Amino acid sequence: MVDVRYDIAFRLYPYERVQTQGAARQRVPVVIVGGGPIGMAAALDLGRKGTPVLVLDDHEGVGQGSRAICFAKRTLEIADRLGAARAMVDKGVVWNVGKVFHGADQVFEFNLQPEPGHEMPAFINLQQPYFEKFLVDEIRVAQKEGAPIDIRGRNAVTGITRHADHVVLDVGTPDGPYQIAADWVIACDGARSPIRDMMGLSFDGRVFEDNFLIADVKMTAEFPTERWFWFEPPFKNSGQSALLHKQPDDIWRIDFQLGWDIDRKAELDPARVRERVDAMLGAGADYELEWTSIYTFQCRRMKKFRHGRVLFAGDSAHQVSPFGARGANSGVQDADNLAWKLDLVIKGLAPDTLLDSYSAERVHGADENILNSTRATDFLTPKSETSMTFRNAVLDLARRHAFARPMVNSGRLSVPCVYDGMPLNGPDALGGPAATRVGAPCLDAPLDRGFLLNRLTGHFTVLSINASAPDIAEVDGVPVAHVTLTTDRNDPTGALAQRYLGTQPQAVYLIRPDQHVTARWPGCDTRAVTEAVRQAIGKAA
Amino acid sequence: MTLNLSPNIADPDGFYDELLAAHEGLDKAASDALNARLILILCNHIGDREVLRDALAAASKT
Structure with missing residues (x-):
C-alpha cells in the first residue's frame, strides 16, 4: 500500500464529485x-x-x-x-552527528x-x-x-x-x-x-545564481547515520559542495552544487547523475536512483x-x-x-x-529565516574573490582551532522563532530564564508523569509553578486552562525549575494556544490574567 | 572596552619586520590567505563585538 518509490505519490484523497455542484453556491x-x-x-x-x-x-x-x-x-x-508526531518519529531517522569536509579532508565533526x-x-x-x-x-x-x-x-x-x-x-x-x-x-x-x-x-527578494542537483538513492550501504557535507568535494564533477544525508527506507539524499551555467536536461540524464554518484560513493557502489531533481532557489x-x-x-x-x-x-x-x-x-x-x-509575527519569523538562509548561502557560494579567501581561511583554521568551527556555515538548522517585542505580548515581570521569555515557545520538560508540552493542549493555559493559580476559567468567552505544578512533586529532573524559574522561587506563566509564552509573573491575580489574555487576542485598549 | 588606536606594540619596527617576513616567498593568493587567517585569529582574540565594529570602521576610512 505504502510505496516508497518517489515517482508514485500516496493517493490519499481521490476525486469525488461534489454533492452541491450544480446546486446553490x-x-x-x-x-x-x-x-x-x-x-x-x-x-x-x-x-x-x-x-x-x-x-x-x-x-x-x-x-x-x-x-x-x-x-x-x-x-x-x-x-x-x-x-x-508519533508516526513521524517512529518512521523518521534520528541523527545527531555531522561531519564537514573540505576537499578530501575532514575539517571537523x-x-x-x-x-x-x-x-x-x-x-x-x-x-x-x-x-x-x-x-x-x-x-x-x-x-x-x-x-x-x-x-x-x-x-x-x-x-x-x-x-x-x-x-x-x-x-x-x-x-x-x-x-x-x-x-x-x-x-x-x-x-x-x-x-x-x-x-x-x-x-x-533575492535570486541565487546556482543550481543544485538532488539525487535520492536507495542502497543498503554501511554509511553511518550522519550528515556529511563537503566544501569543494574531491570527487569528480561534484561541483562546489556536496551533501550526503540518510532518510528512512535506506534512501540517501545526495546534493551537488552545480553552479549557474548548466544544461539542466543534460545534467538530469540518469547516466550523468550516476557518474557523479559513482564518483562520490566509490566504484562498485550498489544503488538505485529513486528521484532526481535540479533546483535553483530564492530568498x-x-x-x-x-x-x-x-x-x-x-x-x-x-x-x-x-x-x-x-x-x-x-x-x-x-x-x-x-x-x-x-x-x-x-x-x-x-x-x-x-x-x-x-x-x-510570521513576517518576523520569515525575516529571521531569510537572514540565516542568506548567510549560509553566502558561505557556500562566496560571491567575490575576497569572500572566497575568507571562506577558505575559516575552513582551514577550523581543522586546527575550535574558534573557527562556529563560523563554518553549511546551513544553520532551524530553531523556533521568538516573538520578541510583538503587539500581543503581555508583561514579562518574572526576571526568569531568557529561553522562556515572553514571545518564546515553551520549552519541554519531563514531569513526574509525561512531559510539560503534552499538558499544553491548544488553549490559553495558566502554568503555575510553586505559586497559587489565579481562579479564572475564561476571559470574554475564551477558555483558560490550568496546569498547576510544584517543583517538589512534579519536577523529577530539575529541568522545569531550570527552564521556567531560573533563580526565582515561583512563577505564573500565561501560555497561548500555540504554546508561546505571552506573559509571566512571580505571581498574579485574575485581573492580570484577564488583561494579558485580552492583549493576546488583540483586544488591548 | 574601546578600540585602542594609540601606539601599543613594543618594538614596532621589529613587529613590522615579522609581519613582512611571514609573507615572504608567498604568491598573491597565498599571501591573501595568510592575511585572512591572521584577521580571523586576531578578531577571535579580541572577541568584543563593539571593538571589532570600531576596528572595521577605522579600517574602512581611507
Missing part, C-alpha cells in the same frame, strides 16, 4: 487552498478546534519527491499537539545531541510525502471523532473574487467548474502560489501575509534556500500561529484585527 467558514504539509496542519488544527474547514487540492494526494527531509523539534512538537529532557528529538529526517501522509492519516482519525474537516482532491482553484465579508473561489474539477464562497481563505498553494498571482501581489517574501480575508502561509508567503531546513519547518509554525487566531475570530471571540498579528 455553498458558503463555508474556511477554505484552505493547497493540501501540502502547511495546509493539512492548518486544517487539522482548525478542525480539532471544531471550526469547519474545507481543503481544496489540485491533486489526489501527496506529490512526488522527497523534497523537505529535515523536520525540527518545534515542528514535531506542533505535530504532537495535533496528534501526528559536530554533535547536535540535544540537551536531555525533551520528548521530541532535535531533528528527524523524513521524506516530505510521509510527513504529509501522517498528517492526513491524523485528519482521518479526527474526522471519525467528529472534526469538521473536508478534503477535495482534484479541485483546482482557478479564480478568486474578494468581497467585503467573504471570498468567492472558482474551482475546476473533472466534472466541470463550480463556485464556493468562504468567509476566510488560507492560501497554502506553494512558492508559485496561483492565488498570489491572481491577486496581483508581489513576492520580492523572498510577501510584504504582508494577510490581505483582507485571504491569509498566506508557508512557501506562498515566504521562500528560503534549503540550507538549514527552514521551508517546511517555518511553514508549520505559520499554521500553528494562524489556526488559533482564525478559530477565535470565526467564533466571534476575537476581533479580526487579531489576524494582523499573524502577519506581523
Whole structure:
C-alpha cells in the first residue's frame, strides 16, 4: 500500500464529485487552498478546534519527491499537539552527528545531541510525502471523532473574487467548474502560489545564481547515520559542495552544487547523475536512483501575509534556500500561529484585527529565516574573490582551532522563532530564564508523569509553578486552562525549575494556544490574567 | 572596552619586520590567505563585538 518509490505519490484523497455542484453556491467558514504539509496542519488544527474547514487540492494526494527531509523539534512538537508526531518519529531517522569536509579532508565533526529532557528529538529526517501522509492519516482519525474537516482532491482553484465579508473561489474539477464562497481563505498553494498571482501581489527578494542537483538513492550501504557535507568535494564533477544525508527506507539524499551555467536536461540524464554518484560513493557502489531533481532557489517574501480575508502561509508567503531546513519547518509554525487566531475570530471571540498579528509575527519569523538562509548561502557560494579567501581561511583554521568551527556555515538548522517585542505580548515581570521569555515557545520538560508540552493542549493555559493559580476559567468567552505544578512533586529532573524559574522561587506563566509564552509573573491575580489574555487576542485598549 | 588606536606594540619596527617576513616567498593568493587567517585569529582574540565594529570602521576610512 505504502510505496516508497518517489515517482508514485500516496493517493490519499481521490476525486469525488461534489454533492452541491450544480446546486446553490455553498458558503463555508474556511477554505484552505493547497493540501501540502502547511495546509493539512492548518486544517487539522482548525478542525480539532471544531471550526469547519474545507481543503481544496489540485491533486489526489501527496506529490512526488522527497523534497523537505529535515523536520525540527518545534515542528514535531506542533505535530504532537495535533496528534501526528508519533508516526513521524517512529518512521523518521534520528541523527545527531555531522561531519564537514573540505576537499578530501575532514575539517571537523559536530554533535547536535540535544540537551536531555525533551520528548521530541532535535531533528528527524523524513521524506516530505510521509510527513504529509501522517498528517492526513491524523485528519482521518479526527474526522471519525467528529472534526469538521473536508478534503477535495482534484479541485483546482482557478479564480478568486474578494468581497467585503467573504471570498468567492472558482474551482475546476473533472466534472466541470463550480463556485464556493468562504468567509476566510488560507492560501497554502506553494512558492508559485496561483492565488498570489491572481491577486496581483508581489513576492520580492533575492535570486541565487546556482543550481543544485538532488539525487535520492536507495542502497543498503554501511554509511553511518550522519550528515556529511563537503566544501569543494574531491570527487569528480561534484561541483562546489556536496551533501550526503540518510532518510528512512535506506534512501540517501545526495546534493551537488552545480553552479549557474548548466544544461539542466543534460545534467538530469540518469547516466550523468550516476557518474557523479559513482564518483562520490566509490566504484562498485550498489544503488538505485529513486528521484532526481535540479533546483535553483530564492530568498523572498510577501510584504504582508494577510490581505483582507485571504491569509498566506508557508512557501506562498515566504521562500528560503534549503540550507538549514527552514521551508517546511517555518511553514508549520505559520499554521500553528494562524489556526488559533482564525478559530477565535470565526467564533466571534476575537476581533479580526487579531489576524494582523499573524502577519506581523510570521513576517518576523520569515525575516529571521531569510537572514540565516542568506548567510549560509553566502558561505557556500562566496560571491567575490575576497569572500572566497575568507571562506577558505575559516575552513582551514577550523581543522586546527575550535574558534573557527562556529563560523563554518553549511546551513544553520532551524530553531523556533521568538516573538520578541510583538503587539500581543503581555508583561514579562518574572526576571526568569531568557529561553522562556515572553514571545518564546515553551520549552519541554519531563514531569513526574509525561512531559510539560503534552499538558499544553491548544488553549490559553495558566502554568503555575510553586505559586497559587489565579481562579479564572475564561476571559470574554475564551477558555483558560490550568496546569498547576510544584517543583517538589512534579519536577523529577530539575529541568522545569531550570527552564521556567531560573533563580526565582515561583512563577505564573500565561501560555497561548500555540504554546508561546505571552506573559509571566512571580505571581498574579485574575485581573492580570484577564488583561494579558485580552492583549493576546488583540483586544488591548 | 574601546578600540585602542594609540601606539601599543613594543618594538614596532621589529613587529613590522615579522609581519613582512611571514609573507615572504608567498604568491598573491597565498599571501591573501595568510592575511585572512591572521584577521580571523586576531578578531577571535579580541572577541568584543563593539571593538571589532570600531576596528572595521577605522579600517574602512581611507
